[in-house]
Amino acid sequence: MTVLDQIAKEIGADRVLTGPDAAPYGKDWTGGYTSTPLAVVKPANTGEVSAVLKIANATKTPVVPASGRTGLTGATKADGAIMLSVERLNKITEINPEARTATVGAGVILSDLHDAASEHGLIFPLTLGAKGSAMIGGLLSTNAGGINVVRYGSTRGLCLGLEVVLADGRVMNLMSALHKDNSGLDLRNLMIGAEGTLGIITAAVLKLKPKPRAYATAMVAVASLADALSLLHKLQDETGGGVEAFEYMPRSYIDKHRELFPDAAAPFDQSYDVNIMVEVAATLARDAVPNDDGSLPVTALLEDTLGAMLEDGTVLDTVIAQNETQRREMWKRREDAGEVAFFGGVFVNTDVCLPLDKIAEFERRLTPRIKAIDAGASEVIVAHLGDGNIHHTSYISRNDPAVIDALTEAVEDVVQELGGSFSAEHGIGVSKLETMRRRKDPVALEAMRAVKRALDPHNILNPGKVIPGV
Amino acid sequence: MTVLDQIAKEIGADRVLTGPDAAPYGKDWTGGYTSTPLAVVKPANTGEVSAVLKIANATKTPVVPASGRTGLTGATKADGAIMLSVERLNKITEINPEARTATVGAGVILSDLHDAASEHGLIFPLTLGAKGSAMIGGLLSTNAGGINVVRYGSTRGLCLGLEVVLADGRVMNLMSALHKDNSGLDLRNLMIGAEGTLGIITAAVLKLKPKPRAYATAMVAVASLADALSLLHKLQDETGGGVEAFEYMPRSYIDKHRELFPDAAAPFDQSYDVNIMVEVAATLARDAVPNDDGSLPVTALLEDTLGAMLEDGTVLDTVIAQNETQRREMWKRREDAGEVAFFGGVFVNTDVCLPLDKIAEFERRLTPRIKAIDAGASEVIVAHLGDGNIHHTSYISRNDPAVIDALTEAVEDVVQELGGSFSAEHGIGVSKLETMRRRKDPVALEAMRAVKRALDPHNILNPGKVIPGV
Numbered sequence: 001m002t003v004l005d006q007i008a009k010e011i012g013a014d015r016v017l018t019g020p021d022a023a024p025y026g027k028d029w030t031g032g033y034t035s036t037p038l039a040v041v042k043p044a045n046t047g048e049v050s051a052v053l054k055i056a057n058a059t060k061t062p063v064v065p066a067s068g069r070t071g072l073t074g075a076t077k078a079d080g081a082i083m084l085s086v087e088r089l090n091k092i093t094e095i096n097p098e099a100r101t102a103t104v105g106a107g108v109i110l111s112d113l114h115d116a117a118s119e120h121g122l123i124f125p126l127t128l129g130a131k132g133s134a135m136i137g138g139l140l141s142t143n144a145g146g147i148n149v150v151r152y153g154s155t156r157g158l159c160l161g162l163e164v165v166l167a168d169g170r171v172m173n174l175m176s177a178l179h180k181d182n183s184g185l186d187l188r189n190l191m192i193g194a195e196g197t198l199g200i201i202t203a204a205v206l207k208l209k210p211k212p213r214a215y216a217t218a219m220v221a222v223a224s225l226a227d228a229l230s231l232l233h234k235l236q237d238e239t240g241g242g243v244e245a246f247e248y249m250p251r252s253y254i255d256k257h258r259e260l261f262p263d264a265a266a267p268f269d270q271s272y273d274v275n276i277m278v279e280v281a282a283t284l285a286r287d288a289v290p291n292d293d294g295s296l297p298v299t300a301l302l303e304d305t306l307g308a309m310l311e312d313g314t315v316l317d318t319v320i321a322q323n324e325t326q327r328r329e330m331w332k333r334r335e336d337a338g339e340v341a342f343f344g345g346v347f348v349n350t351d352v353c354l355p356l357d358k359i360a361e362f363e364r365r366l367t368p369r370i371k372a373i374d375a376g377a378s379e380v381i382v383a384h385l386g387d388g389n390i391h392h393t394s395y396i397s398r399n400d401p402a403v404i405d406a407l408t409e410a411v412e413d414v415v416q417e418l419g420g421s422f423s424a425e426h427g428i429g430v431s432k433l434e435t436m437r438r439r440k441d442p443v444a445l446e447a448m449r450a451v452k453r454a455l456d457p458h459n460i461l462n463p464g465k466v467i468p469g470v
Numbered sequence: 471m472t473v474l475d476q477i478a479k480e481i482g483a484d485r486v487l488t489g490p491d492a493a494p495y496g497k498d499w500t501g502g503y504t505s506t507p508l509a510v511v512k513p514a515n516t517g518e519v520s521a522v523l524k525i526a527n528a529t530k531t532p533v534v535p536a537s538g539r540t541g542l543t544g545a546t547k548a549d550g551a552i553m554l555s556v557e558r559l560n561k562i563t564e565i566n567p568e569a570r571t572a573t574v575g576a577g578v579i580l581s582d583l584h585d586a587a588s589e590h591g592l593i594f595p596l597t598l599g600a601k602g603s604a605m606i607g608g609l610l611s612t613n614a615g616g617i618n619v620v621r622y623g624s625t626r627g628l629c630l631g632l633e634v635v636l637a638d639g640r641v642m643n644l645m646s647a648l649h650k651d652n653s654g655l656d657l658r659n660l661m662i663g664a665e666g667t668l669g670i671i672t673a674a675v676l677k678l679k680p681k682p683r684a685y686a687t688a689m690v691a692v693a694s695l696a697d698a699l700s701l702l703h704k705l706q707d708e709t710g711g712g713v714e715a716f717e718y719m720p721r722s723y724i725d726k727h728r729e730l731f732p733d734a735a736a737p738f739d740q741s742y743d744v745n746i747m748v749e750v751a752a753t754l755a756r757d758a759v760p761n762d763d764g765s766l767p768v769t770a771l772l773e774d775t776l777g778a779m780l781e782d783g784t785v786l787d788t789v790i791a792q793n794e795t796q797r798r799e800m801w802k803r804r805e806d807a808g809e810v811a812f813f814g815g816v817f818v819n820t821d822v823c824l825p826l827d828k829i830a831e832f833e834r835r836l837t838p839r840i841k842a843i844d845a846g847a848s849e850v851i852v853a854h855l856g857d858g859n860i861h862h863t864s865y866i867s868r869n870d871p872a873v874i875d876a877l878t879e880a881v882e883d884v885v886q887e888l889g890g891s892f893s894a895e896h897g898i899g900v901s902k903l904e905t906m907r908r909r910k911d912p913v914a915l916e917a918m919r920a921v922k923r924a925l926d927p928h929n930i931l932n933p934g935k936v937i938p939g940v
Contacts, residue, residue: 098826098827099825099826099827142652143652143656145650145652149649149650154650154652156656157627166913166917170913170916171913172911172913172914172917173911173913173914174911174914176891177825177889178823178824178825178858178889178890178891178894179619179823179857179858180615180619180624180823180854180857180858180859180891180894180895181823181891181893181894182612182613182615182624182663182891182893182894182895182896182897182898183891183892183893183898183902183906183909183910184898184906184910184914184915184918184936184937185660185663185664185667185668185917185918185921185922185936185937186613186626186659186660186662186663186664187914187917187918187921189656189659189660190655190656190659190660190921192656193652193655193656194655194656197655198655210707237755238754238755238756239754240710240712240752240753240754240757241753242710282710283710283711284708284709284710285707285708286708287710353648353649353650353651354648355569355647355648356568356569357568357569384650387649387650388648388649388650389650419647419648420648421646421648421650421651421652421653422653423651423652423653424648424650424651424652425650425652426652427652428652428653428654432653436653436654439653440653440654441642441643441644443636443640443641443642443643444642444643444644444654444657445654446640447636447642447655447657447925448654448655448657450924450925451655451657451660451921451924451925452655453924454920454921454923454924455917455920455921466654466655467654467655
């Protein structure tokens with residue numbers, strides 16, 4: 001019996017897709033990482049995931065776990081492999097409003113979890129542009145970041161418990177809903193961010209947070225990134241860490257965005273070099289009580305702070321969202337970043353992290369090096385400035401692999417010079433495998449290889465991803 | 471040349487202690503885990519730690535890393551092993567107030583880091599009774615918790631970067647100061663909480679936090695644990711998560727404490743079953759501005775909240791600290807918990823975590839089971855109620871190993887029935903090795919063994935601890 005026949009026997013032939021049925025799964029959101037899986041299998045529960053992995057491990061068949069396929073690093077490229085889609089593990093098992101936890105399957109779509117939490121006056125804080133397709137399994141496997149990490153942390157910080165199927169099909173139960181649990185090695189965090197190379201996450205217990213009582217959102221233009229950081233510190237100080245988003249969109253981003261979305265309004269009447277979208281959330285009970293003039297305290301606080309900074313010249317211009325429509329418009333401009341980065345043409349997209357005070361220097365050093373490599377190149381940046389996380393895209397004038405490599409290395413060089421990381425929130429997948437080889441501490445790489453071999457001795461789980469030289 | 475001669479050649483003979491010089495290191499804070507190390511070695515830097523481990527690995531000599539030896543699980547018991555003390559790695563390399571990070575050696579004493587951060591208007595939030603002796607290496611290796619986890623998380627959540635020497639002496643550099651870094655497997659969190667079984671932590675980059683602008687601290691008596699949780703939720707709601715400590719001390723704890731410290735004041739004029747020490751911190755700039763009557767807003771807020779709850783009967787009695795002396799007195803009562811638990815006589819001390827709403831049920835189920843095992847036993851509890859973390863001590867009427875085992879298992883049974891963890895913040899060491907074997911998910915145990923074998927193939931690092939059956 002073939003491997004696929006064995007799997008079909010376990011989970012049903014209609015859940016084993018091949019040929020044209022499987023073809024759509026060979027594409028991810030970027031379109032840049034097409035592949036031809038041997039088959040796509042869609043187990044309905046943890047037991048079926050276990051059965052599939054037992055067969056794969058016994059036959060040494062590669063397995064690539066996939067969920068929403070919205071990643072940007074080619075981590076679900078599955079040529080010749082079984083793609084195991086967790087899409088049917090899509091049950092929200094429990095929302096516990098007292099404990100503020102959600103117990104979910106790996107196939108639950110992020111926006112569905114948002115909706116379910118909202119019904120209880122709670123939020124699952126993680127949010128990103130792909131929220132309508134991205135699933136919990138992929139978000140955990142990549143330790144996804146997103147827009148409000150500055151307030152709530154990455155996915156890792158929002159996970160209490162996990163269920164993971166190991167390479168040979170054994171089911172590891174780490175489904176704790178506890179906030180403290182020091183019982184041995186931290187296997188939960190080892191599995192989070194491993195991009196499916198050590199096991200397949202099938203379920204999780206996630207933290208929920210109280211829904212903020214009010215938001216105040218603004219676009220702010222400042223003269224420099226240094227002024228932007230002053231603004232961030234001032235707002236954090238005034239709100240006790242209430243800044244939920246602090247997103248940097250330079251002139252280049254605003255211009256590209258308007259080129260791509262001609263109907264989108266300009267953020268300001270005139271255009272500026274340094275544009276920030278800031279959102280502040282109020283969580284105090286007393287912040288929900290309107291002032292005498294009907295304004296909410298959090299909006300008044302933002303207005304007062306920005307007004308004072310306008311007067312002293314730190315802020316050049318500002319627009320505060322007056323209603324939910326205006327707020328959504330500000331958010332949409334930022335959430336369109338994926339479309340802006342993958343705008344067409346040949347580009348090199350990066351996801352790097354820098355110390356907050358090194359971001360201006362990153363721009364200063366990088367631009368001349370890019371011009372030296374490709375005089376016709378242009379750049380766009382969008383950044384989670386509050387975390388030091390920059391998405392830098394170079395649009396190249398010609399499709400030359402040598403230019404692409406040189407640009408990639410130029411970005412890495414500057415990042416390394418400034419004490420940054422070559423991967424902030426997207427992970428490694430295949431796109432940064434060579435970067436890992438070049439830039440990651442060699443002892444850490446050897447340790448990763450040792451852990452990988454220990455937990456997946458036949459190297460069946462997402463082989464050729466994340467860890468070079470396995 | 472003997473192993474010790476080889477080591478002496480690398481780090482100096484005066485840094486290799488044996489016989490009576492080594493004897494004090496064979497004792498830990500509890501006094502319950504004495505051991506006779508082969509020698510105590512005190513390397514001065516990472517290179518020397520590496521040299522020691524190279525020799526130990528080549529000769530398959532067990533190495534037990536140690537720092538302040540204030541742990542409660544016997545994790546530094548070192549019979550016949552080299553005890554590697556990191557006490558000389560005691561340099562605070564950098565406090566960076568802009569980035570809010572501290573770069574420290576593993577031998578830095580917690581209270582020294584507190585002092586250094588304080589000079590910059592910052593705090594390192596982790597605090598616990600042993601802060602005057604506990605060192606960063608041990609705090610990270612046990613993922614220590616402590617009193618303000620409810621606000622700031624455990625040690626794991628306060629660490630950005632690590633330097634670790636692996637079993638064979640290779641130095642792994644994970645010294646990132648970044649808030650986002652998704653570059654491969656999460657080795658940092660794997661090393662944190664591993665109690666020295668996978669590598670020896672030599673340095674770390676830690677997060678600092680803004681020093682709260684004001685504290686309000688109170689002792690509160692309530693009728694039940696359910697009322698205590700209402701109080702917690704109410705205070706979290708009113709302060710936007712500003713509760714820094716929420717410590718439960720039942721009547722039994724207050725009584726034992728006063729027996730041990732006869733000079734200590736009683737918390738209230740009369741005695742109550744459920745006593746809570748609560749501390750709220752104000753981080754907003756506007757909270758530092760006194761009200762018209764001179765009181766600080768955070769104190770007024772706590773007074774108002776508790777006053778309203780006194781009126782509606784949820785709170786039975788309350789004393790708010792009026793000055794720092796009164797605040798220190800409240801804290802001392804709680805920080806004496808170690809002395810109270812290890813009060814003398816025969817006792818079984820546990821460190822368990824439960825869902826918040828199961829703590830009363832834990833007490834209800836446990837007491838009759840304890841009485842059935844040993845009719846003469848008494849109990850004392852002290853709990854980080856905000857985290858669900860209970861320290862339960864049974865004082866036994868006779869020194870009978872069968873009774874000790876039965877009591878230990880009774881606590882574990884109730885914890886397991888209620889979905890808790892048998893180790894919340896103290897870790898495993900030797901004291902909970904059998905509990906790990908009995909209670910931890912068997913697949914997780916196998917995965918831990920595989921990781922351990924991969925990173926320490928000769929099993930030289932803290933052998934016989936944490937992971938049973940290696």
